Amino acid sequence: MTEKKPNPLDLNSSNFNPNMYLDKLFKESNLKQIMDHESEIVKDTQTLHSDMQTLVYENYNKFISATDTIKKMKVDFKKMETEMDLLASNMASITSFSDQINSTLRGTRTQINKLSGVHTLLQRLQFLFKLPTSLKSRMEEKSYIEAVHDYLHAQRVLEQYGNLPSLQGIKSDCETILVELKKELRKHFSDPQASAKELTESVDLLLQLNEPASELCSEFLVCAEKRLSDQLVLLKDQSEQRDITEFIDLGCSGFLSDLCLVVASFDDMFINRNTNENIENSDIFENFAATELNNFVKQNMQKYFELVQSKVDLEQDVGDTGILVQALDRFYRRIESNTLCRDVDFSAVATDIVINAGRKQCKAHLQILKMHFADSVTKIRQSLTTPKLVSQEDSSKNLNELLSSLILSIVEKIKGVLQDLVVFIQPEINFAQKPQFKDSFCVDNVREGLIVCFMHHLTATARSYCAKVASDLKIPPTLLLLLSKLCLDFQSGSVGFLLSQTDELFQINPAQSAGLTNEYEISMTMQESAQELLNYFVRIQGLNVSQMLRKSVETRDWLHTIEPRTVRAVMKRVVEDISAIDATVALLYEDQGTNTEHSSDSSRKTHSISVSRHQYRSNWSSLTPNHLDSALVSNMHKLFSERIEIFSTVEFNKISILTGIIKISLKTFMECVRLKTFSKYGLQQIQVDTHYLQLYLWRFVADENLVHFLLDEILGSAVHRCLEPILMEPSVVDIICERG
Amino acid sequence: MENENSVIYGLEFQARALAPQLAETEKIRFLIGTQSLKQTTNQVHLVEFNEEDSTIKTSVFNHPEGEIWKLNTSPLDKTSLATCYNAVSNDNTCCMKTALYRIPQTENPETVENLSLGTKFETDQYGSEIKTTEFHPTDLNKAVTVMENHVVFWDISGEEAKSILNVQLSGKNNPKFTTGKWNPHQNCNQFTTATETHLKTYDVRSGEVAWNIDNVHSQLLRDLDYNMNKQYHIATCGDDGLIKIWDFRQTAQPVYSRSDHSHWVWCIRFNPFHDQLLLSASSDARVLISSAASVSSENNNDVCIHDETETKQMISDGPLQWCEHEDSVYCAEWSPAEPWIFASLSYDGRLLISRVKKTLKYQIML
Incomplete structure (x- = not known):
């Protein structure tokens, strides 16, 4: 507040109003106070006054020195002005002089310029003239890189001025040399000794010489192919002499690594090259080169695989699987680790070979x-x-x-x-x-x-x-x-x-x-x-026995035979043979409880059959001339017994096997008997024979009634076929049979 | 298993001779000869089968000369038949003979007449065993008798047969003929015999062997039959239980071979009309009809390939139908009059006349 509205009552303020101040003072203070105040003010006034006096004294000297200085400066400036004027006039004279010199020298300078230009041109021309010889010498030195470098240097000029008569000769010379150079370089391709690096170099140079890249790459591939096929031929030659491990090693170190090298250098040269040429062109070319390469690799790998396959085929005497597997493993690893070709998976083919x-x-x-x-x-x-x-x-x-x-x-x-x-x-x-x-x-x-x-x-x-x-x-x-x-x-x-x-x-x-x-x-x-x-x-054994029986029945004259005194030798032989078979079979097949089967299986049948057997016996022994009876009995009997399968399936045990053989033999016996006509003694011989068989055969079969039945049939048939059917006394038969 | 289609005719005697009446093409007729040593008169039964009502009409004729081992009928003359028989003389010896007989025209079925003797054969000089006497298929005046080691060709026009040609079998181990048959093809100039395990065919004109097949079966060859419809095919059967069909132009392998019987096969016959049907009789007491469609004359697969409209399902080879007997079956014959009827005779004297199953019949016909 006080700042805004300066208090008129403040003594130090510029707005101080002495009247107001006094009025206020008179109003508010008593006399004594006024008196004091007055003295105070007087005192202040006095101090202020003295202060002012000291200030004036102190600053007076300074003013005086300042004035002096200014006076001195005024004099110095006047001197400088005159010197400046002098300088200006000098400068003007210098300028005029230099102008004069310039104008006099201009003519010679242009001449010099022209002369130096002619000089450089001459230098270049000299290079050009020397070019054919230098190229030749470089060729001789086989420093093809420099040669190419030199040529490239001159190429543009030659192109530009080539049609000038003076340069035509040079150009043609260069061109012939160049052709030679290219030839030389290409020779490298076919040179079997040339290393891959050299090849790369050559290709690089040729490319620089603007040879068509596609042609080059196919040429390169042709040469590589030649070398690889050499390798393959070598492998082929070796394949017969070496064992499979060596062969695979040879293939890996020779052919495969060469192929890898070819692929790598090809990649470097043709595919991954940073060409300065326009981009779409190089793209097309790269594709082309890649397919070329793929085809090439595919073809060669195929050949190689064929070779390996044939070698593996050759190797197939069981000899040593271990070695074979090791060789195959090495081969497979090698193939698998190399990705020779982008879109063909050779490991699949290799797997096929291994599978094969x-x-x-x-x-x-x-x-x-x-x-x-x-x-x-x-x-x-x-x-x-x-x-x-x-x-x-x-x-x-x-x-x-x-x-x-x-x-x-x-x-x-x-x-x-x-x-x-x-x-x-x-x-x-x-x-x-x-x-x-x-x-x-x-x-x-x-x-x-x-x-x-x-x-x-x-x-x-x-x-x-x-x-x-x-x-x-x-x-x-x-x-x-x-x-x-x-x-x-x-x-x-x-x-x-x-x-x-x-x-x-x-x-x-x-x-x-x-x-x-x-x-x-x-x-x-x-x-x-x-x-x-x-x-x-x-069947075979049965037929063997039957054959014996058949011959014995067929060859004998049953009508004119003497009274039987012994069992025929054939029967003994049959029993012997069957015993031998029994012995043989017994070695391989268990005797499966003959007796138990016997009793259990034949309980019912045994009865009926043995009964009928007795009837049979009585029938024949009583020698009734009425044969119908016996036929009837036989038929009756058949009705009640089961059909006998002659060649039936046998079980895997001795009994069944022998039963089978005996069935076949006896059936044959019966059929043979039916084809013959017997006299009394013939019949009796059969009677003796069947009795003998009965004595010895029953123990081989499961169901002895089967043997009895078949033998009865035989005897029955013989009775039918007998002109004078008189049977022997059973006791006599027994005696004959026991005599053996 | 009795076939529902079968009719049984029982004889009182054992029998092993059965023959169809070949010349009779209207009626279904079979002849049976009994085999009984001790019976004074053996008989020949003429069995006529009436297909419509499945009944049998029989006439019996006496054959007093002896037991009949083999019976054959003339393919040209209905009344003519040939028997091979075993004549027993009074002193308990016997010898085999063969003769032609005529069936008498009988009005009265009650009486049993004797067969009238047609032609006698003088066979003593050739051996004692007579296997069969076969009529010539087309020539009324010719017949052949197969003896144990002779084949004798006769002229039978007279009372006494005159021998025209005689072929003797010689070799190691005294081989014997088992049976024989005329080849109905090639002008009937060939006669095929079975000896041991081999087939031997003679040219009738010269008596030379025309062709032969050795080891037709591994065991004795029992019977053979020509296919009427396929001139190079011949069926054989034997003791090895096998049925085979041979093409006698290539004798290394049979063109068909089956082993469906479990014992010796005694008789084999092609059906004269449908030769894919093979009838066989065996001593396992079974008669079997087997299919031999793969080699039949009706199998034209190799000639014309798939006529779509008429492609017939071929029956696969193998057994089709069987009849069972109680004893060994030595004979089975097709009826010459009716292609679907056959007869089989077992040793116990039981004749079974059966029909081919209907389904089978339709399968073949349609």
Whole structure:
């Protein structure tokens, strides 16, 4: 407030109003106060006054000195002005002089300029004139880089003034030299000694010389091709002498690394080059070059693969899978690690080759297994035919051993093969990890192609013996029996074992992979083969015995025979043979509780048949001339008994096998008897023979009534075919038979 | 298993001779000869089958000379038949003979007449075993008798047969003929015989072997039959239980082979009209009709390929139908009058006249 509105009562203010101040003072103060105030003011006034006086004194000297200085300056300036005027006039004279000089020198200067220009031109011309010779010398020195450099230097001029008559000669000279130079450079391509680096250089130079790039690149490829094919030829030559590892190494270090080098330099030269030329052109060219290169690489790789394939094919004697696998692994790694070509995956082809090798190996193994099997069978066949001459017992003892050793050797052999093949899928092998390979190899090749195929072969071979025996009588029927048992044993054990072993070793999960031949299937074929073989064995043996019986009946004159005194030798022979078969079969097949089956199975039938048998006996012994009766009985009997299947399926036990053989033999006997006509003694001979057979054959069969029935039929038929049917006393028959 | 289509005719005697009456093409007629050593008179039964009401009419004729092993009828003369028989003499010896007979025209079915003797054959000089006497298919005056190791060609125009040609079989182990048949093709100039396991065919004009197939079966060859519709095909059967069809121009392998019987096969016949049907009889007591469609004359697949409108489903090879007997069946014959009827005779004297199953019949006909 006070600042805005200066208080008129303040003594120090400029607006001080003495009257107001006084009025105020008079109003507010008493006398005494006024008096004091007055004295105070007086005192202040006095101090102020004295202060002012001191101030004036102090500043007076300063004023005086200042004035002096100013006076001095005024004088100095006047002097300077005159000197400046002098300088100006001097300068003017200098300018005029220099102008004068300039104008006099102008003429010579232009002349000098012209002269220096002529000089440089002359220098260049000299270079041009020297160019052909220098180029030549460079050529001779083989310093092509400089030569090209020089030429490029002169090129533009030559182009520009080339049509001038004086320069034409030079130009043509240069061109001829240049052509030579290019030739020389191109020669490098075909020079087998030239290193890749040199090549690159040459190509680079040629490119600088504006040679068409596409032509160059194809030329380059042609030359590279030549060299690679040399390598391939070398490989081919070597392929027969060297083993596979060496071969693969040679291929890797020679052909493959060369190819890589070619590809790399090609890339450098043609594809990844920073060209100054217009961009779209270079793009097109790059594409072109890339496809060229791809084709080239593809072709060469294909050739190489073919070579490797044929080598691998050559290598297929089972020799050493380990080495093969190692070589293949090296090969595969090498192929896999190089990406030679952008859009072709060579590792797929390599995998194919490896798969092929695996398949071949499996096939070779299969072949060996087959051969081994055939060999063992032949061996067994021989040992079956020979020792029989030496001693019956010896051979029979051998039979079981033969079988078990056969099975053992087959199983061991297969195990060995599996172990050998497992090398293919060892974890450290690179290609083994590829599912493509693994699937094809483990499942298709090893499991299906080798193991399953071998099993099928086994059964097929075994079966083929059925047909063989029919045509070749030298094959012992025992072999059939043995093979049948082999199939059976395989079915019951080895098939499962081998399959699971395979699955385990090759990590096959049968549940997952569809299309696998399962164990059941193989077992079934094994079983079928065993059955077929056994049936055939029975048939063959039956036919052998029947043949004997047939001949014996057919060749004899039954009408004119003497009273029987002995059992015919043939019957003894039949019994002997059947006993021998029994002994042989017993070695391989268990005797499955003859007696129990006997009693249980035949409880009912035994009864009825034995009853009818008694009737028979009584019928014949009473010698009733009425044959209708016996026929009736026989027919009645047939009605109540079951039909006898002659060639029926046999079971896998001794009893069943022998029953089969005996059935066949006796049926034949009967048919033969029916074709003959007998005299009294002829009939009696048959009676003796059948009785003898009855005495000895019953123990071989499950149901002895079967034998009784068949023998009764034989005797019945003989009675029918007899002109004078009188049977012998049973007691006499007994005596004759006991005499043997 | 009795076939519903079958009619049984039982004889009192054992029998192994059955023949269709070849010359009779109207009525279905079969002849049976009994085989009984001790019966004083063996018989020939003429069985006529009435297809419409499935009944049988029989006439019986006596054959007093002996038990009949083999019976054949003339393909030209209805009344003529040939038997091979075993004549028993009083001193308990017997010998085999063969003769031609005529069936008498009988008015009275109650009486049993004797067959009247037609032509006698003098066979003693050729051997004691007579296998069969076969009429020439087209020549009324010719016949052949197959003996154990002779084949004798006769002129039978007179009372006594005159031998025209005689072929002797010789070789190691004294081989024997089993049976023989005329080749109905090639002007009937060939006669095929079965000996052991081989087929031997003679040219009638010269007596030379025209062609032969060795080891037709692995065991004894029992019977053979020509395909009437396919001139190079011949069916065989034997003790190995096999039925085979051979093309005798290529004898290395049979063109057809089946093993459906479980014992010796005694008889095999092509159906004369539909040769894909093979009839076979075996001592496993079964008669079997098998399909041989793959080699039949009706299988034209190789000639004309797929005539879409008339493509017929070919019956696959193998057994089609069977009849069971109680005893061994030695004979089975098609009826020459009716292609769907056949007869089979088992040793126990039971004749079964059966029809081919309807389904099968339609399958072949349509």
